Amino acid sequence: MLRIGVDIGGTFTDFCGWREGSQDIVSLKVPSTPSAFEEGFRNGFEALLKRLPPLEGEPALVMHGTTVSTNAVIERKGPKIAFFVTRGYRDLLSLQRMGVRNPLNVFETRARPLVERAMVFEVDERLLRGGVVRTPVDKIALEELVRQAADAGAAGYAVALLHSYANPEHENIVAEAIRKVAGDSAEISLSSEIWPRIGEYERAVVSVLNAFVRKRMDEYIGAVETYVAERLPGSQLFVTRSNGGAMAAAEARKYPVHTLLSGPASGVTAVQYLGRAIGERNILTLDMGGTSTDISIVRNGEVLTSTDAEVGEFPVVMPVTGIEAVGAGGGSIANMDNGVLRVGPESAGSNPGPACFGRGGTAPTLTDAYLLAGYLPEDLRGVGMKLDSEAAARAMEPIAKALGLDAVGAAEMCIAVASSNMVAGVMPYLARHGVDPEDLTLLVYGGAGAIHGPLLAAEIGVNRILVPTTPSVFCALGGLVSELSNDILETVHGQKVDAEFIAKSFANLREQSAEWLSRQDSDNRLISRSFECWAEMRYAGQSFQVDVRLPDRAIETRDIASMYGAFHDEHERIYSHADRRAAVEFVDLRMRVRGAMTIPEPASGETSSAGEVVRGQRSMRFQGEVHSGVKVYERGCLKTGEIIQGPAVVEQPDATIVVPPGFVANVSAYGTILMIRS
Numbered sequence: 001m002l003r004i005g006v007d008i009g010g011t012f013t014d015f016c017g018w019r020e021g022s023q024d025i026v027s028l029k030v031p032s033t034p035s036a037f038e039e040g041f042r043n044g045f046e047a048l049l050k051r052l053p054p055l056e057g058e059p060a061l062v063m064h065g066t067t068v069s070t071n072a073v074i075e076r077k078g079p080k081i082a083f084f085v086t087r088g089y090r091d092l093l094s095l096q097r098m099g100v101r102n103p104l105n106v107f108e109t110r111a112r113p114l115v116e117r118a119m120v121f122e123v124d125e126r127l128l129r130g131g132v133v134r135t136p137v138d139k140i141a142l143e144e145l146v147r148q149a150a151d152a153g154a155a156g157y158a159v160a161l162l163h164s165y166a167n168p169e170h171e172n173i174v175a176e177a178i179r180k181v182a183g184d185s186a187e188i189s190l191s192s193e194i195w196p197r198i199g200e201y202e203r204a205v206v207s208v209l210n211a212f213v214r215k216r217m218d219e220y221i222g223a224v225e226t227y228v229a230e231r232l233p234g235s236q237l238f239v240t241r242s243n244g245g246a247m248a249a250a251e252a253r254k255y256p257v258h259t260l261l262s263g264p265a266s267g268v269t270a271v272q273y274l275g276r277a278i279g280e281r282n283i284l285t286l287d288m289g290g291t292s293t294d295i296s297i298v299r300n301g302e303v304l305t306s307t308d309a310e311v312g313e314f315p316v317v318m319p320v321t322g323i324e325a326v327g328a329g330g331g332s333i334a335n336m337d338n339g340v341l342r343v344g345p346e347s348a349g350s351n352p353g354p355a356c357f358g359r360g361g362t363a364p365t366l367t368d369a370y371l372l373a374g375y376l377p378e379d380l381r382g383v384g385m386k387l388d389s390e391a392a393a394r395a396m397e398p399i400a401k402a403l404g405l406d407a408v409g410a411a412e413m414c415i416a417v418a419s420s421n422m423v424a425g426v427m428p429y430l431a432r433h434g435v436d437p438e439d440l441t442l443l444v445y446g447g448a449g450a451i452h453g454p455l456l457a458a459e460i461g462v463n464r465i466l467v468p469t470t471p472s473v474f475c476a477l478g479g480l481v482s483e484l485s486n487d488i489l490e491t492v493h494g495q496k497v498d499a500e501f502i503a504k505s506f507a508n509l510r511e512q513s514a515e516w517l518s519r520q521d522s523d524n525r526l527i528s529r530s531f532e533c534w535a536e537m538r539y540a541g542q543s544f545q546v547d548v549r550l551p552d553r554a555i556e557t558r559d560i561a562s563m564y565g566a567f568h569d570e571h572e573r574i575y576s577h578a579d580r581r582a583a584v585e586f587v588d589l590r591m592r593v594r595g596a597m598t599i600p601e602p603a604s605g606e607t608s609s610a611g612e613v614v615r616g617q618r619s620m621r622f623q624g625e626v627h628s629g630v631k632v633y634e635r636g637c638l639k640t641g642e643i644i645q646g647p648a649v650v651e652q653p654d655a656t657i658v659v660p661p662g663f664v665a666n667v668s669a670y671g672t673i674l675m676i677r678s
Contacts, residue, residue: 011290131167245485326425
C-alpha cells in the first residue's frame with residue numbers, strides 16, 4: 001500500500017509519499033490554486049504518482065492537511081448561518097466576554113460575529129446548571145422560528161443553548177425541528193455534540209465555526225475523496241486534525257471545526273516523530289511558510305496541547321496542538337507606514353507572488369529581501385522557477401528611498417524588522433510556558449524556515465538548530481506519520497467528584513473513544529491503540545484551569561491524592577509555585593485516544609558521490625556587513641559528520657539553508673543538519 005501525506009498552504013501544496021516496506025520517502029511541491037484548491041491537489045497527486053508509480057491494484061492511504069477551513073474563517077467567506085440560542089442570549093456573539101483583545105488600544109473593537117444579528121433566533125427554553133429542565137421547549141414556536149430562518153436564506157444551522165453541556169436534550173429537540181422544516185439534508189451543528197464544555201460563548205463559537213466552514217469543506221473533501229477513489233480504487237482519505245492526529249474524511253466533512261489548525265499541527269507531529277528518532281526531547285518548532293510563521297513546543301518528547309487557541313478573531317477551546325503565530329512569512333509584503341517600516345500581515349500569496357517570481361507582482365516581500373541579501377539562489381530547482389533579482393530590486397526601491405539606503409540595505413532592514421516581530425512573539429510565548437530558550441533545540445521547516453530560523457535563533461538565545469532532510473515539505477511528512485486521534489470530554493464542574501466518580505467517568509469515555517476509533521478504522525489498519533486520561537483542574541475559587549495528565553495507575557487504584565499531586569506538580573512547573581494544602585477541584589475530564597498505523601523510519605535524504613560538494617560562492621549580508629566568497633554547498637553531496645563553518649549556504653532542490661556567522665553546521669543522524677553556536 002502507498003501512504004501519502006499532503007499539506008495545502010496558501011502558496012504551495014506539498015506531498016510526501018512512501019510505499020510500505022520501502023525505506024525511501026518521495027517528496028515534491030506544486031503551486032497552490034486558491035481559487036480551487038482541489039486542482040492543486042490533483043496536480044501534485046499526479047506528479048507524485050509519476051515518481052512513485054502505484055503497482056497494479058495498489059491502493060493508497062492519503063493523510064490530508066489543509067487550510068481550506070482556516071482561510072474560510074479568516075476571509076469570512078461562508079454561507080448564511082442561522083444561530084439558535086436560549087431566550088435572552090441573542091447578543092451572545094456580539095457581547096462575547098465583554099473585554100477586547102488589546103485593552104491598551106483605544107481604537108480596539110470586538111470581533112464582528114460570523115452570524116448577523118437578524119439570523120440569531122431565541123428559543124423559549126431553559127436548563128439549570130446541572131442540566132435540570134426549568135422551562136421546556138415550546139415546539140410549536142420553535143418550528144415557526146426555523147421557518148423564519150429558512151425563509152431568510154439560511155444554508156446552515158448552529159445551536160448553542162445554555163447549559164447544554166450538562167444535558168443535550170433541548171439541543172436535540174431543536175435539531176429535530178430543523179430537520180422537520182428544512183429536511184433531513186439540513187446541515188446542523190450542535191454545541192453539545194461537537195464540544196460539550198462549560199462556557200457559553202466559547203461553546204457557541206465552536207458550533208458557529210463548524211456551521212460556517214462545513215459547506216466549503218464538504219465540497220472540497222468530497223471532490224478530493226472522489227478523485228482519489230477513482231484514481232486509485234480502494235484508497236482511503238483521512239484528514240489531519242488540529243490536535244495533531246487524523247480522522248476519516250466522513251468525520252471531517254461533518255465536523256470540519258476540528259481541521260482549523262490541521263496544517264500547522266501536522267508539522268509539529270513530524271517534529272515529535274523526528275525528535276524521538278534522534279533523541280531530541282525539548283524542541284522549539286518554527287514553521288515559516290509563505291504567509292505566516294508559527295511556533296510550538298515539544299517538551300519531554302510530548303507535543304504541547306492548548307485549549308486557548310485562536311483562528312482569525314475567534315477562540316477555539318478544544319484541545320489543539322499549542323501553536324502560535326509570531327510573524328510574517330516569505331510572501332509577506334513590506335511597506336512604509338507613516339515613516340515606519342512594517343512587514344506583513346498582507347501577503348503576495350502564490351499569484352502574483354513576490355516580485356522576483358516574475359508573475360506580475362510589484363510589491364516588495366521577504367522573499368525579495370532574501371534574494372537581494374544573498375540568502376536565496378536565483379534558481380529554485382525544486383519548483384522549476386528562476387528568480388529575478390532585478391525585479392526584486394525594483395520592488396524594493398520605494399523602501400530603499402524612504403530609508404535612505406540602497407536596495408540591499410533596505411532588504412536587510414526588512415529581514416531585521418521581521419526578526420524583531422518574531423522575537424516579540426517568541427519570548428513571551430516561552431515565558432508563559434516556563435521554558436528557557438537555552439534548554440531548547442530550534443527545529444526549522446517550511447519554505448522559509450531554514451533561511452530565517454537560524455537568524456532568529458541568534459536573537460533569542462537558542463544555541464542549537466536542527467534542519468530536517470525535507471524542511472519545505474515537513475508538514476506533509478507530518479500527515480504521512482500521523483496517528484488517528486480524538487478527544488472526548490465530560491464536564492464535571494459543580495458535581496460531587498471523588499475517585500470512584502472519576503474512574504467510572506473515564507471508563508465511559510474509554511468506551512466512547514474505542515467506538516470512535518472503530519468507526520475510523522473500517523479496514524483494520526491499526527497496529528496499536530492507546531488511551532490517555534486528562535483533566536482540567538484548578539484551586540477552588542481560581543479563575544483559570546490547568547490541563548493535567550492523570551496517572552493511569554492513580555485512576556485504576558482510585559488514588560485521588562496522586563491526581564491532586566499531578567495537578568500541584570504541573571501548576572508549580574508552569575507558575576513556579578503550588579499550594580499543596582489548598583482545595584482542588586475538577587472542571588472537566590477528557591479522554592484522548594490514539595490509533596497508530598505503520599509508518600516509515602526517518603529518511604536520511606538523497607546523497608550522491610557525483611557532483612561537487614561546493615557548488616559555488618556568493619556574497620551575503622549579515623547585520624550590515626557584506627561577506628564575500630561565502631561557500632554554497634550541495635546538501636545531497638554532504639557526508640555524515642561533515643562540518644561547515646558559517647557563514648555558508650546549503651542548497652537542496654526544495655530548500656535553502658542559511659548558516660549564519662558564529663554557527664557551525666554538521667551533518668548528523670538521518671541526514672539532518674545540526675547547527676551549534678560556536
